[in-house]
Each structure stands twice: as C-alpha cells, then as structure tokens.
Amino acid sequence: MNHGLRGRTAVAGVGETTYYKRGQSTDPEFxxxxxxxxxxxxxxxxxxxxxxxxxxxxNDRNTPARLxxxxxxxxxxxxNMQWGGGGGGAAAVVQNAASAVHAGSANVVVAYRGxxxxxxxxxxxxxxxxAVRGEFAYTLPYGVMSPAQMYxxxxxxxxxxxGIDRSTMRAVALAAYHHAQNNPRAVMYGRPLxxxxxxxxxxxxxxxxxxxxxxxxxxGAAMIVTSAERAADxxxxxxxxxxxxxxxxxxxxxxxxxxxxxxxxxxxxxxxxLYDQAGVTPDxxxxxxxxxxFTGAVVMSLIEHGLCTYENANEVLTFENLRADGxxxxxxxxxxxxxxxxxxGLGMQIEAVRQVRxxxxxxxxxxxxxxxxxxxxxxxxxxxxxxxxxxxx
Amino acid sequence: xxxxxEATYLPEGLTQPAPMRDGMDAPYWEGTREHELRxxxxxxxxxxxxxxxxxxxxxxxxxxxxxTVEPTARIYSWQRVHHPVHPxxxxxxPYIVVLVELPHADNLRMIGNLLGDPMQDIVIGSDVExxxxxxxNGNPPYTLVHWQVTNS
Numbered sequence: 001m002n003h004g005l006r007g008r009t010a011v012a013g014v015g016e017t018t019y020y021k022r023g024q025s026t027d028p029e030f031x032x033x034x035x036x037x038x039x040x041x042x043x044x045x046x047x048x049x050x051x052x053x054x055x056x057x058x059n060d061r062n063t064p065a066r067l068x069x070x071x072x073x074x075x076x077x078x079x080n081m082q083w084g085g086g087g088g089g090a091a092a093v094v095q096n097a098a099s100a101v102h103a104g105s106a107n108v109v110v111a112y113r114g115x116x117x118x119x120x121x122x123x124x125x126x127x128x129x130x131a132v133r134g135e136f137a138y139t140l141p142y143g144v145m146s147p148a149q150m151y152x153x154x155x156x157x158x159x160x161x162x163g164i165d166r167s168t169m170r171a172v173a174l175a176a177y178h179h180a181q182n183n184p185r186a187v188m189y190g191r192p193l194x195x196x197x198x199x200x201x202x203x204x205x206x207x208x209x210x211x212x213x214x215x216x217x218x219x220g221a222a223m224i225v226t227s228a229e230r231a232a233d234x235x236x237x238x239x240x241x242x243x244x245x246x247x248x249x250x251x252x253x254x255x256x257x258x259x260x261x262x263x264x265x266x267x268x269x270x271x272x273x274l275y276d277q278a279g280v281t282p283d284x285x286x287x288x289x290x291x292x293x294f295t296g297a298v299v300m301s302l303i304e305h306g307l308c309t310y311e312n313a314n315e316v317l318t319f320e321n322l323r324a325d326g327x328x329x330x331x332x333x334x335x336x337x338x339x340x341x342x343x344x345g346l347g348m349q350i351e352a353v354r355q356v357r358x359x360x361x362x363x364x365x366x367x368x369x370x371x372x373x374x375x376x377x378x379x380x381x382x383x384x385x386x387x388x389x390x391x392x393x
Numbered sequence: 394x395x396x397x398x399e400a401t402y403l404p405e406g407l408t409q410p411a412p413m414r415d416g417m418d419a420p421y422w423e424g425t426r427e428h429e430l431r432x433x434x435x436x437x438x439x440x441x442x443x444x445x446x447x448x449x450x451x452x453x454x455x456x457x458x459x460x461t462v463e464p465t466a467r468i469y470s471w472q473r474v475h476h477p478v479h480p481x482x483x484x485x486x487p488y489i490v491v492l493v494e495l496p497h498a499d500n501l502r503m504i505g506n507l508l509g510d511p512m513q514d515i516v517i518g519s520d521v522e523x524x525x526x527x528x529x530n531g532n533p534p535y536t537l538v539h540w541q542v543t544n545s
Contacts, residue, residue, distance in 0.1 A: 137410035255444025
C-alpha cells in the first residue's frame with residue numbers, strides 16, 4: 001500500500017500573534033500574518049528568506065505575492081489556495097504544503113491564516129445586500145444568514161436520528177474553557193465556564209446556546225512545513241505529518257441543505273483514508289483537536305473519526321473524559337475555537353503539533369499520535385495526524 | 394392545498410432573492426409568483442433534484458427539466474432562531490426555520506419558515522404544506538415559500 005505523505009514531511013515551526021477579541025487588534029490583518037510567519041520561522045530556527053511556498057484557505061486576503069515581497073523572498077516556487085468557505089481548509093493547508101514539499105515543488109512552505117474580523121466584517125453577522133442570487137437566495141430571505149443558522153439544523157437532525165444528548169455538547173464547551181484557563185494565549189484565559197452558566201446561557205439558535213458557538217477574533221497563525229530530513233536537522237524531536245486528508249461526501253456541496261447525507265461532519269469517508277495513510281487506528285490517537293464551529297459538529301466529528309460511536313457518545317463524551325488531565329479522549333487542549341481563539345482552526349493544528357513536541361499548556365503525557373480536524377459540516381473538511389518518528393516503527 | 398400568507402412572516406428589510414443572471418433557476422422563481430412549486434427533474438433518468446443545477450447529479454445528463462410538484466412536505470429538521478444577526482430582525486423575536494423534505498419528489502429538501510406561533514413545539518416528521526408569501530414591492534417582485542403544519 002502506498003502511504004503517500006506518511007512521515008515524509010514535518011512541521012518545523014509554529015507561530016501565532018497575540019489573539020484578540022474581534023476588533024481589538026491594533027495591527028492590520030496583513031501585519032498579523034507577517035508577525036505569525038516570522039514567529040514560526042524563529043520557532044523553527046530558519047531564515048524567513050528560505051520560505052519558497054505559501055498555502056492558505058478560505059480566500060485569505062493576504063496573498064503569497066504580497067507576503068513574498070514583504071519577506072524579501074528571492075524566489076517563490078509554490079502557492080496554493082484551498083477552496084471553500086469556513087475553516088474546512090485548516091488541515092488541508094498542511095496537506096497541500098506537505099504535498100508540495102514531498103513532490104519537490106518547494107522546500108519550505110508556510111501554511112498560514114490571517115483574520116481580522118474587526119477590520120473586514122464579522123462571520124456572525126448577516127449580509128446587508130439588498131438582493132442575492134444563487135444558493136443564498138434560498139436561505140437569506142428566511143433568516144438563515146450566519147454560520148450558526150446555516151449549521152444548526154444538522155445538529156438537530158443528528159440528535160433526532162441518533163438520540164444524542166445535549167450533555168455531549170456541554171462537555172465539549174466545558175473542556176475547551178477548562179483548558180483555556182491554563183493557556184495564557186487564550187482569549188478566555190481567566191474566564192472559566194461552569195455547567196450552570198452553560199445551561200443558563202442564552203439561545204443563539206436552538207439547539208445552540210451561546211457557549212456552543214465559536215468566538216470571533218483577530219489574529220494570525222502560521223506553520224512551517226518542510227521535509228522530514230530538514231526537520232530532523234533542526235530538531236531532535238521533529239513533528240512528522242503522518243497523514244493529512246480532505247473529506248467531502250456525495251453531493252456534500254449540494255445547495256439548500258441537500259447533501260445526500262445531512263447529519264454529518266463530512267468526515268465519514270476521509271477519516272478512513274486518513275488512518276490508512278497514517279498507519280494508525282483511532283485507538284492509537286493520544287489527543288484530539290476537533291474544530292468547534294459549533295459543539296454539535298464536534299460530536300459528529302469524534303464519532304466519524306471513530307473515537308466514539310453513535311451508541312456510546314452520550315456515555316463517553318463527558319467533561320471528565322475530555323480533559324487533558326486524565327481524560328480518555330483529551331480534547332481541544334488549547335481551548336480551541338471556543339476559548340483560545342477562532343483562528344479559523346489553524347490554531348488547533350498548531351496545538352496538535354505542540355502536543356507532539358510536549359510543550360502544550362495542557363500537555364497530555366507521552367503523545368505519539370495527535371489528530372486535528374477542521375471545518376466539520378462544510379462541503380470539504382480536512383484532518384491531519386501528526387506524530388513522532390516512533391510511530392513509523 | 395396551498396395557502397396565501399396574509400402578512401410577511403419576517404419583517405421587510407432582509408436581503409431579497411433574485412433569479413440568477415444565467416437563467417438557471419428562473420423557472421423556480423417564476424413558479425413561486427404563480428403559487429406553484431417547481432423543481433428540477435432529469436428528463437433522462439427521472440430523478441428530482443434540488444437545489445437547482447445545470448447537470449443531473451444522478452446521471453450527469455444535461456437534459457434537466459422543470460416540473461410542478463405538489464406543495465406538501467414533511468419536517469426533516471428545524472431551528473428556532475433567537476439571536477438576530479440583521480438590523481431588520483433586531484426587535485423581532487424568535488422565528489422558526491424548517492428544512493422540509495418532499496417524499497413525492499425523491500426526498501429533496503427545501504428551506505422556509507414555519508408559520509404559526511414561533512414558540513410552538515416542532516416535531517420532525519410532521520406533515521406540512523406550502524404557503525406562498527408575495528412581496529409585490531420587491532425589486533424584482535418575488536414570492537417566498539413558507540410551510541405550515543397540516544391540520545388533519
């Protein structure tokens with residue numbers, strides 16, 4: 001079997017800016033990206049002028065050409081934009097960067113995302129156009145405008161089809177806030193959440209309460225992807241990309257909520273390819289970063305990645321089980337999109353890398369296999385698995 | 394079978410729909426103005442399709458037709474929106490969005506509002522019927538398709 005990317009590339013460095021509540025960054029979005037890339041280069045121990053490729057997603061406004069100018073690159077060999085709105089591309093950028101490196105298209109590729117919702121408009125607000133044509137003509141006039149409104153009905157259907165209890169969603173929120181209290185980068189650092197506060201929080205749209213929904217933030221994040229050999233020169237404990245996979249199902253992009261399979265995070269097919277590529281099974285996964293646009297999507301994602309089942313989700317997905325300190329499925333150990341920062345999921349890829357390096361603020365002991373998914377429920381989602389050389393055997 | 398809305402379910406001022414400039418979905422919007430529910434059906438394999446596309450997703454035929462279907466459905470999923478994200482909804486209060494499926498049209502799904510008490514209990518699987526809500530002052534004029542639980 002051809003294992004493709006397995007262990008061929010590595011994440012040599014990670015970087016992020018200060019994470020801000022939306023609108024509070026004093027830096028322009030472009031500067032946030034430059035700062036994140038420079039931080040990642042410093043973390044990796046490489047000169048920024050060694051970068052020769054860029055990968056981003058979700059129509060990031062900060063283009064490779066402009067970044068190459070700013071960073072003084074002598075040569076730009078590779079650039080790539082992952083299609084799709086939402087954060088479905090946050091692991092796909094690692095796949096795309098790793099593929100470029102493995103193919104010899106470039107040597108040092110940066111995967112990045114910059115987001116200043118305060119400067120360019122909030123995801124959580126509806127459009128203000130007088131008229132709309134195409135797909136959104138069938139949703140906006142009925143008051144389906146924000147991401148929460150676009151994805152709530154998948155969660156309702158999940159709960160109805162499989163008897164999933166909302167206690168699972170609460171556990172996801174509590175775990176994220178619990179972990180954020182140990183993470184000084186987290187926007188919600190120093191702002192703990194308890195079950196009573198979650199239960200009494202206002203509805204955004206049923207079945208989502210306030211704390212089921214991700215934050216809106218300003219910030220920048222970047223990861224340096226290079227060959228496993230180069231990474232081994234830079235670090236005694238390189239973080240290998242064991243697998244990275246995009247995932248969409250039959251008609252997953254069909255308009256007006258018509259995917260063939262509706263109550264899905266879009267991972268059912270991709271997860272199998274992912275594990276095959278990595279040469280591991282769900283039982284091997286030591287720690288999980290599961291993208292929270294909304295908590296209900298995390299429940300779907302964990303099930304579809306084989307980390308629990310529809311049948312046992314209500315029993316398994318508890319706050320105790322999701323904690324880094326002793327849980328069986330340590331989840332979202334930086335605080336994730338709910339409580340660290342909504343860096344469109346790239347921060348959760350970085351956290352997965354940190355868990356392998358052993359320098360997470362909520363470090364799980366002896367991590368060899370670290371999984372991080374992105375953009376559940378969007379048309380094309382993605383997942384990456386990072387790990388140590390030990391996994392390669 | 395179908396009813397006519399007496400007042401708009403959501404306040405004026407939201408983004409209004411308009412047909413695509415390439416004409417792909419014009420028959421749907423024209424149908425709503427005539428209080429008919431039109432969807433696509435493949436002239437080759439007979440599969441009903443929604444949302445609209447130039448290509449049949451089942452057999453890849455380009456020979457996709459429009460047909461009028463009975464404006465009845467059943468609730469497939471729902472949400473009750475509480476937090477307004479548009480100025481026109483700021484003082485409006487909760488509203489219900491339903492995703493309905495049409496069993497007589499290959500279970501294709503459509504989105505609309507569920508008329509009636511916004512705090513009503515909503516039961517997946519309930520039978521609903523379409524209610525056409527005219528917006529004659531739109532630019533261009535348009536008609537929305539809502540749903541209400543069938544009294545039987």
